[in-house]
Structure formats: C-alpha cells, structure tokens
Amino acid sequence: MAGERFDQDEEWGHSKNAHDEAESLALHLSAVAARCEEFATAFGCGDEGRACGSLHDLGKLGPPAQQRIKQGKGRSIDHWSFGAHRMLARYGTEGIAAAIAILAHHKGIGRLSKDTLNDLCRLDPWRQWLLDNGSRLSELPPADADAWLASSGLILPESLQSICPWKRISAEEKAAVMTDIRMLFSALVDADFLETEAHFNAPAPDKRYERPRPPKLQAERALLRVLQHIEQCRQRSNAAEHVISMRDDLLAACRAAATEPQGVFTLSAPTGAGKTLAMLAFALDHAARHSLRRIVLVVPYLSIIEQTARIYREIFESDETGFGLHYVLEHHSLTLGPSDVKSDEENERLATARLLTENWDAPVIITTSVQFFESLFSNRPSACRKLHRLARSVVLIDEVQTFPKELAIPTLATLGHLAKQHCCTTVFATATQPAFTHFDDHVKQIGGPGWQPLEIVPPDLNLFDRARRTAVHWPQTDERTSWNELSEQLARHNRVLCIVNLKRHAKRLIELMKDRAGEAGLFHLSTNLCSAHREKILNDVRQRLADASAGPCRLIATQCVEAGVDIDFPTVYRAMGPLDAIAQAAGRCNRNGRQTSGDIHVFRPDPSDDDAEKSLYPPGGYLQAAMRTEGLLKLGDIDIDDPRAFADYYRGLYALGDFMRTDIVEAVLDLDFEKVGELYRLINQQTVNLVVPFDRECELFNSLRDQALEAGLSGEWICRARPLTVAVYGTGERLSGAADPVPLPDWTRRHRGPAGADVSDEWFILRDSDAENYDSVLGLKELPSAWGWIA
Template identity: 35%
Template sequence: MKRFAHSVDGQPEETWEPLSHHLAAVGKSAASFADLFGASPIALAMGLLHDIGKQSEPYQHYIRRPRNAGGPKGPDHSTAGAKEAVTAYGKYLGTLMAFGIAGHHGGLMDGSGHEGSTLPTRLVKTIEHYQGWADHVTGLPAMEAMKPAIMGLKPNAVDRAFTTTFLTRMLFSCLVDADFLETEAFYAQSLGENRPMRGGILTPQHRALVQAYMARHRRDDTPVNRLRSDILDHANGKAALPPGLFTLTVPTGGGKTLTSLSFAMEHAAAHDLRRIIYVIPFTSIIEQTAQIFREHVELGDAVLEHHASFDWDQRRPVSGADEEEEGAQGLAKLRRDAENWDAPIVVTTAVQFFESLFAARTSQARKLHNLAKSVIILDEAQSMPVHLLRPCMAAIDELARNYGATVILCTATQPALRVQDEALPQTDAMKKAGQWEGLDIPEDRELAPNPQALYDQLKRVDVEWRREPVSDADIAARFAKQPQMLCIVNSRAHARDLFDAIRGQEGAVHLTTLMCAKHRRDVLEKLRGDLAMGKPVRLIATSLIEAGVDISFPEVWRAAAGLSSIAQAAWIETPMS
C-alpha cells in the first residue's frame, strides 16, 4: 500500500500527497525558519520525523475513508516521531525535539505531573505499528550537526533554565508553522491554485516611507517641536548600535511613538532585521497607532493589526486593487498573516504577545519563530503585570540574547527593570555575590537624550492632590461650570453612575471598554472635532483613555490611582491659552 500524508476527497490517489513529500517539505520549511537562530538541523530533523506515524496501515485506511463516512477520528500519528527522536538523539536533545513533535497537533505537553497528558506518558504509549518509516525519510541530520545550536546558547540573565525551555518553544513554533503552511500549500495546489500569498518582511521602500513622513512633519518652529526633533535625531543616531535591549524614556508629548518607529526602521536596515513588532497594552491606543502607521505614514497593507477587537471588514486593504479580497492585497491574506505574524509591521496587544511567548496551543505558538531577528517595541512598558514580571523579563532577555532580536522598553514612566537600577528583589545567593536581578541595559542604550531633563522641558501641567474626599455631586457641579472637562474613574460601574449624574448637561458623554471598537473610534473622532471647535465636551471615561489616546482637555480630574496613572492622565490636560 502506498503511503500518503494527505488525501483529496473525491480525487484519485495520483493527486494525493505522498508521505515522503510532506515530510521533506515540512523539514525544509522548518529548517529555514530555525536558521535565523542557528538551529536549522534540529528543526529539519523534527520536520522529517513529525508525521512518520502516518506510515501505519490503520492511518492509511483512515485517510482513504470518505470524509462524510463518519467513524472514529484518525489514529495517533505524532507519538511515533517523538519516540524515534529520543531513540536517535538521546535523552536531552531527543526529548527537546519530542515535545514539539508529539505536540504538533494537540499542543505542547507538560514534562511531568499527574493531570492531563505529559510527554513521558506519551513516550511509553502503545501506538500502531509504523515499521518502514525510514523509507520515507531522507537526509536525517547527525547529532554532531545539532550541537552548535545548543552549545552556542547564552544563559538567560533572569533564569538560566529558561534558555532550554524557550528553545523548545521556538522549535515547536518552527515545526507547527511549517506544517500548517505546507499543508495549506498542498491543498491549494490540489485545487489548481497557487500557494497562498503571505505578508513578507521589511524592505527599503518601507524605510523610505517612514523617512519621508518624518521629513514632511519635522517642525522647528516652537521649543517643543525642536525638542521632538532632537529626540528623533538622538534615537536615530544610535541605530548602528548592535541589536539587543534598549530603553526609550520620553514624557508624553515628546513624540515617542513615531521616534520609536523611526529608530526601529533605521536599526532594522542597519542590521538586516526582518520585521517590527509594536506591542501596546490597550486596544484603544492600538487602533490609533495602527491607523497612523497605515494611513498617515502611508505604510498601508504592510501593517498588520492583530487584537481581539480588530474589525476585519472595517480594515479592508488600502490598495483597492483586489475586488474579491483574495489576492496579494486581500483580507484573506491579512487573516493568514495574523496567524503567524508574517508581515513587515505588526501592531498587537501585550496580551497577544506574551501569551504567544508562553502558549501551548499550536494556533498561538506558530507565530513565535517570527520574533527572531525582529525589532520589538514594548510601548507603555510599565504596564507589564507585576505578578508575571519575572517570566516576561526572562522572555524579553532571551529574545535579545539568543534570537537576534532588539527589544525597546518604551514609556514615559520607565519601570526599574534594569540590573543597573538595583531595585528588584535579591535572592540570598545574589546578596552574597553582590548581584542584582534584572535586564542588563547600560546607560548608552537609552535612546532619548537626558530623560530627566526632558521631564522639565516638557512640563506643561500642574497636578493638584485633593486631600479631602470629592463626591460625585462635587464632580457633577464642576462639570456644570466647566464646558470642556474630563473625569477618569477606576471602574465601569463608577463611570456609569457619574455619567448618570451629568447626563442632562450639554456635551455629556462616556467612554468605556464595553463599547465595541468601531463605536469607541467614532466617539473619539467626534470628541476631537467638538474640542477643536470649542463645543462643550463633558467626558466620563475609565483608564482606557490614559494609554496614549490622542485627545486633550483644559481640565482633567482623576480618581485616586497609582502614580503612573496620574502621570498619564496629566498629559491629557492642555492648559487653556
């Protein structure tokens, strides 16, 4: 019986994909992904072994069954490759590979434990006989070819054990994405179609667009505009520094969003980095940032906006050259790019980013390998959750240390995450050795010129702390006297109650995360127009408006919160002229 990896329902076997063809194609594709971080031999072996369980007769009978025939799901075909990986490459390297091979459909498993499936239980599982698998595998690399990928890894600065764990995830990502892409390509070709188009990487044209935009909008007519130009020039002047960790500490109003994009583009060009990943904690600012990049900077379809609130129908391709939305510029391509972040510029949430770094599911993890040799901008870096800070820091360090990525911690209120800050807790061993935990980011890796001085130069508001409690009735009374005012509260329930108190006042409106993305965008757009024309705007909002939303009020009230929230709220206030 001839062995196939994939069948085509209703078509003769001559059109099906031979097992040897699929194994070779996935191995080659996975190896090309892993080549960016020097692990292509390991990824090649994983690709060649991942589906050898399809050699079994029960599996071959299964794929010959018509799809509408019903019956049980197909036999386990992923455990076989995991077993052979351990046999061929030993306990350490073979197990590392086995995690990805055994999980390439169901997801990564735990290495131990009593709940759910674990890798050790899979490796001793009784499965269908798959003798003869070697007849379908050509070019399985020797262990000696794999050793440099392991020996060349530098220990993680936060957790030394994290290095091997992260390599396992990166290889898993290479394998599952290669399997998805090659399977997708086979079924497209079986229908007489070309391999589906994907997004691609940065090009000189993208850099030219950013340079042209920055040149068009450069202004030196006011002290603030001259300061913004100085910040931009200073950051771009450091683009030649080696990839790694950077900070960009610029108070709100200093132009850090576009400065970080400009530096990222110049830095990528200097070091042949492949894409820019812009990570933002809140969807309210993601929509705004992606719109600026896409429409104002004119990067168009090079920008992939990926978050839970993204409206695919609203964000149709800007080229207008694809009526059926299925070609190179179409929505179908944008959806495919979102699956694995195969795009020159990705704007995404911190949740999407960090969940992908630690995901077990194939659909989330497949994008991970595309972070290698990328520029990753972590906007509002102070918003990383404290209870997850250590694993987040370990992942950031690992990407920069072993995967050729540059990571920029970009914020107006820089958290003390550096070793040099001597602020994070010390273990007993660290205390004895006089060491501190954190990311090693020397002073010369700060992209802004003299951040402390920038705070003085960009100061434009006064913050007044009311020691006595301020009631909702007091706020409503203040709204009645001030036609343009914003009040930020800490919960949606409080926002609703306070809005009810001012509902009858002219220009009263509220803004919360319960609003859908389009509604929120429409409300903000109207508010900006009304403010510019001097109309009454009495806005009640939750903290979503603090995350860099482009809007200003002459007076802002903020319910008691942390200093970072108060600082962010202060920059929404513009003194009346």
C-alpha cells in the same frame, strides 16, 4: 516535488483533496523538512529544523496508520510519538528539543520530565499507555522505518548540535529552555500547517496551493518614509515651539540608539513627546543596521491599535508609497474572528489578511498585549506557530506600565533570552517606566539573562523637565469630594476632562452634570461604548477643542482615555488612583504646550456618597497601586514629572509581594508548559463580543442581524461588526433575555464542541435596535443580569 504523481500503493501522508489527489508521506515529510529548516535557520537551528520536519509524521508508516488515512477506518493512531522516539534513538540527548516538538505538534507541549523521555525511548510501555488511553502507535518496527527513510530520499543531518541539549534542560536555565523549545516547536508547527494547507487547498490537479507572499520590510526605504511623515506632521503641527523641539530631540535620541547592538531597551519619554513615531524610526533604523526582518508593535488597548494602525497605514499603504498591500497587519480579537472559523467567501483582501495573520507573515505586525504575551507562553500549536517570526525582529511594547507585575519575572526572562539567543530586540516604551530592574536577580534565578535594559533617552536631554506643562493639585490629607461638589466644580470650566475609576461613577457624574450644566457639550467615554461611538465622541471633542467659538466641552471618562488617546484639555480632574494612571491623565492636559501651564486636580471620591457595599476602586492590583500612591502622598506632594518618583513608586509596589512564590514561576521551574499556558493570563476573566445598535449605525446593525440569521458567523461579518462591538466580561449563558448568540454556518458545526453546537459562544447581538439597551450618551446599559463591563 509539487504536483508530483506517486504510486497509490505508496504510503500516504494525507488523504485525498478536492481534486481526488492524495499526498505521499515522502513528499509531505520532505516539504515540511525544507520549510522547517528555513524557519529554524533564522535562529541558528536549521539542521534541527530539518530533522524535525523529516521525522514529525513518521508514525504514519505501517498498516494501521495507512488504513486510517486511506479509508478513514480503525482506531485513532498516535502518529507523532514514533517520530519522537526515532529522533532520540538517532541523536540521543541532542535530539531532545526536536523530539519534544514532534511529540507536541498536534496536541501541545505538556510537562517536560525525565520520566516522560525515558518512557518514550522504550516503545513497549509507551504503546501500552496509548492503548490504555484509547489510541495506538504505529506497528512498524523501528528498523523498517529507518530503511524506509533511507529509501525515500529524505536526507537527515549526520549529527545535531541542539539549541537545547539535556545538560541545559537539567540545569537552572528553565525560562530559556522553555523559550528555545517553543521556538523550534513553532517552526515545525507552522511548516506543517503550511504544507498541509498546500495539499488540501490545491487550486487545480497536480498543483499545490501557494500563499500570497507579503512584501519585505525594506527597512531603509521605510525609514525614509517615516522621516518624511514626521516632517509633514511637524510642518502642520500647532504645538508650541518648545514641544516641537522636544519631539525633535527624542527622534534624534532614537536614531542614535538604533546603532547599538541588539538587546533590551527602555524608551522613557513624557506624553506628547512624539513617542509613537520616534520608536518606529528606532525600529526601522535598528532593523536596517542589523538586517532584521520584522517589526511587532504590542499595545494594551484596542483603542490604541485603531489609532496607530491608521497612522501606520497612512505612512506605508497609501497609493504613492508602494510598500504593498499587507505591509501592516493587525492581529487581535476583533480583526479576523474566532480561530475555529477557517473559511468563508471573504473577498481576496480579507482572506489574504487572515492567512498572513495566522503566522505573522508580514513585515509590520500590530497586536495586543494579550495576543502577544499569551502566545509567547502558550503550549498550543495554533498560538505558538507565529513565534518563530520573532527571530531577527524588533518588538516595541508600548504603554508597558499596564503590564501586570505578577507576570513580570517569567516575562522579562523570556524577552531577555529572545534578545540574547534569537536576535529579537525589545523596547519597553512609556512615560511612566516601571522599575523592572528590581527583578534582575529573580530573572536570573529562573533562567533568564537578568534585566538591565539600555535607556534610549540620555538623561542630559531632560525631557521630563522640559515637558512640564501642568501643575498638579493634590488633595489635603483625608480631604473628600462628593459627586455633587465635583459636578459643581466641573460646571465652572468651559473645557474640562474628568477621569474616574469606575463606570458607575461616570454614570453618576453624567447625570449630575446634565442637571447642572445641560447636555450641550457634555460627553462620555468608556468601553461601554462601541468603537464607532468612541471614535465619534473623540472626533466631536477634538473639533470643539480646536474651535474657540464651539461652546463648552466637558468629557467624563474612565481610564480608557488615559493611554494613547490624543486629546488636549486645559484642565483635567482625576480620581485618586495609581500614580502611573494619574501621570497618564496629565498627558491629556496642555499636551501641545499652548498654555503656560495646565491644571490637574486629583480628588478623592467621598465614600459616604457611594454604595457602601462597593469599593471606590477596581479590585486587585489597581486598588493596591492606588494605596501605594496614597502612601507616597503622606510624605508630601508627588512630582509626576520626575522619573525618580516613579522608580520609588514601583519599587514600593513590587516590595508588597513575593513574586518568586507564584504558581506561574513554580510552573516555569517545573518545565510544565501546559500549566504555564493555563496560568499566563493578562486578563483573568473571560470576555465575549456583543454587537450593539449605535444610533448612527442602526442600518448596519440591522444588516448584521439579518446576515447573521441568514448565513451565520463569518470573517467578513466580523469585520463589518467590529465598529459596533463592545467587549463584555462573562459567558453567554448570563446574557439570555437581552441578546442572541450569532449562529454558526453549517459547515463549522462539526468542528465545535459540545457536539451539536450551532451558535457561537464568543459573539452575541442585542435583540433590540432601539435605545432600550444602548444609550446615546452612556453606551451599553446594565443588562438584566450580573454582568461586569470592562473599564
């Protein structure tokens, strides 16, 4: 039907595009129905998807709606409720999930209640409610709409067997119900977005826009390429033989587990065991055996994404591999920019990446925990449109120990149901596996299948015993170490890593170390450094560690260095903290097993040597976890190479709270999609992006400032700015005096609120290009405001 002309007196689905062509309503409904059916077929709901697409914009029938579309005149029209009403009228309780998807496809899913559905079934009270709230419904009688459907050529299923009938909605399967409704909603929203785009982005008259098609997963071929890459790494590795043997065994365990049926898995392996590539091999092998479509890697930190994306692209997107451009897509806050910037003159590659990332239309996705999990629990169309891509996929969740326990119950219920109902295998990977089986009964209570994952690594491999590469030296009861004493100890070591809990502690220690040992070979790492600066520091550190004649190498860091950062020190000092953090710190010590044993020194900072009004720990769960470690230590030294120690640690930590009595669990039990979306936050504080003048890239900084003033924010600008960006807690109002908001291009201002806004509230750039606010060692200085920096 693409390019098909129609009588201008017919009902329009969309107004005219740049080629002065309108789109008929029949064409739009037919195109969305076909695409939504395709998407929903992946999770067994093709008929329901077709019905959704066929009826979603039925409210555009009738004179008021048509006047609004054709002339842009008249009061706002609710064009979604009428289609939801006809869905319920036609299919009864089997049409409820589809009706909800239609009702929400522009404004998002609200609270699901029987009263709402009953009101929707009776059009008159619904019409009055809309009028009272400044909108109105199509005035076309239902019988006329049914007749129009019959004459338009739209073929609706005779009956539906819904993924989510009323008997399930009214039962105790709340988390499962919400997941199923979001998946159907996602299929409809994405289909509608794509077909609307096809009309308005038409490249020529009588021609619909077609998105570039990404490559297929080609799992078997991709697996061979990964195995080749692993062998190449093995050949050039300088790791000890017993470490290489351990990595080989982990890979073999992953290959063996890939033959298992789809479900939920854990991958518990010590740091340095080759987990990143081994779990990718599992995912591809598993995908090949079960005909899966996609792999999604979820990681908590941007630093890990940067490192992993380079590895994945080296494997799949180098010239000789032939997997094609956009085989691997990154999706996080710094890749493509804010969601309200929809178009600019980007080059073809960036524009295509932006389009494919909107709905995860690629075989391999690398994303952050924030992006993945907050989308999974969102009620908004733009966030949910990608979710249907999770059907028939493998999701690898790395460094899962960072996941907040307060969100565990609804998250485990949702992931378990995705595996059971939507063929989405999930792997929880870490060296310090949380004891989430503690929540098994709680997960069942809110409608999940429970949580009893299959461990990929058989216990007889004894990986943790074989990986013993360090000796942990715990402090004596009530032993305290001043910063001056600590700097003296660090200065005795030529190569040493020290990890502290807070950035002010790192700054204090850096200042003391400069006086005691000089600046040569002294490094600092925290997220006060932009990514280009962090990358330079890590490269310099690795070069010094690899060259015995390179002189001292002393790195003072916050916990950002602990997960996924491949460095290897002979000695590590770690401030008292959560047990999993201490174990992750140990993973940076004797990582490649070249020494008989590395040394981990755990110390308690002396509170009398610090600001008495400030805590020695970050607030909230971090402090609670550190106190749990202290509690275990009173019983004797802790063996961080024993998984049983972590099971005990996590069980005790979970016992400290009643996680069934949280606002988000209550919202799930109430089927309140909107409230769940508001409450589900991995990071509870707002952040903004600040572009800084890292000295090695000052030319780039000045170029970015000039370009921002001249042309405003764009996707291309954001990609260039990404290496110089620091994420900062707070809002832009608190940054006045030190940084300027980046202007928006003229054409975007009408899309933003408040009315008349002409600058971004997400992107800022420091005013100075010298060292006034950005230090060559410490990075971003404390600005003249009450900002807090992300650790």
